[in-house]
Amino acid sequence: MFDKSMKTILTHLAAFVLGIIALPVILFITVRIAPDAIPYLIKSNIGSTEPKDHGVARLQKAKSEEDRFYALGDAAKQAFTKGDYTDAKTCAEELATLAPKYKGNWNYGNAIQDSNVVLGRLALREGRVEDAKSHLIEAGKSPGSPQMNSFGPNVSLAKDLLEKGEKQIVIEYFTLCKSFWEMHRGRLDDWIALAQGGRVPDFGANLVY
Numbered sequence: 001m002f003d004k005s006m007k008t009i010l011t012h013l014a015a016f017v018l019g020i021i022a023l024p025v026i027l028f029i030t031v032r033i034a035p036d037a038i039p040y041l042i043k044s045n046i047g048s049t050e051p052k053d054h055g056v057a058r059l060q061k062a063k064s065e066e067d068r069f070y071a072l073g074d075a076a077k078q079a080f081t082k083g084d085y086t087d088a089k090t091c092a093e094e095l096a097t098l099a100p101k102y103k104g105n106w107n108y109g110n111a112i113q114d115s116n117v118v119l120g121r122l123a124l125r126e127g128r129v130e131d132a133k134s135h136l137i138e139a140g141k142s143p144g145s146p147q148m149n150s151f152g153p154n155v156s157l158a159k160d161l162l163e164k165g166e167k168q169i170v171i172e173y174f175t176l177c178k179s180f181w182e183m184h185r186g187r188l189d190d191w192i193a194l195a196q197g198g199r200v201p202d203f204g205a206n207l208v209y
Contacts, residue, residue: 073114092118109145120157133169140173144180152181154209167195
């Protein structure tokens with residue numbers, strides 16, 4: 001029992017240390033290939049003084065279509081969390097419409113993920129399970145982004161479907177996520193194993209990214 005506990009502690013400690021070591025490298029690479037992403041990467045994953053509805057606030061202040069493109073994902077997710085389902089749908093659908101115009105943008109992968117996650121959660125809430133499953137797979141086909149490549153996907157829709165017993169589609173989704181989340185350090189494999197056993201993993205911060 002002692003050895004098993006120590007192994008668990010050391011595993012989590014190693015993951016934490018690797019995350020700290022990797023962060024400067026991630027930021028350096030992002031500066032070189034997508035400097036505009038730095039403020040969003042920091043705010044999303046290191047901590048921010050912005051309020052929880054900062055996506056909605058940024059959307060309200062948007063002065064251009066590109067500004068809206070950057071703000072819509074967070075706005076859609078935050079609206080869903082608050083129970084503002086009409087606003088969530090409006091934001092997610094607008095984001096899905098804008099995304100093809102920004103395929104070369106660092107935020108494109110986030111847009112594909114966020115629009116599909118929110119639309120999928122809305123579909124599931126309305127009892128449209130097959131639509132929700134389709135949106136999950138489309139989210140998993142995202143090419144990734146500086147945030148997703150480093151910290152992983154938003155798995156809130158996957159969790160919702162697991163809780164409905166839809167483990168096979170969730171396992172397929174986790175497998176797709178390996179194409180962009182190369183730094184998962186075994187977490188995707190752990191999630192797949194738990195899902196295969198009919199269990200819902202503790203996803204931690206990946207429910208809110």
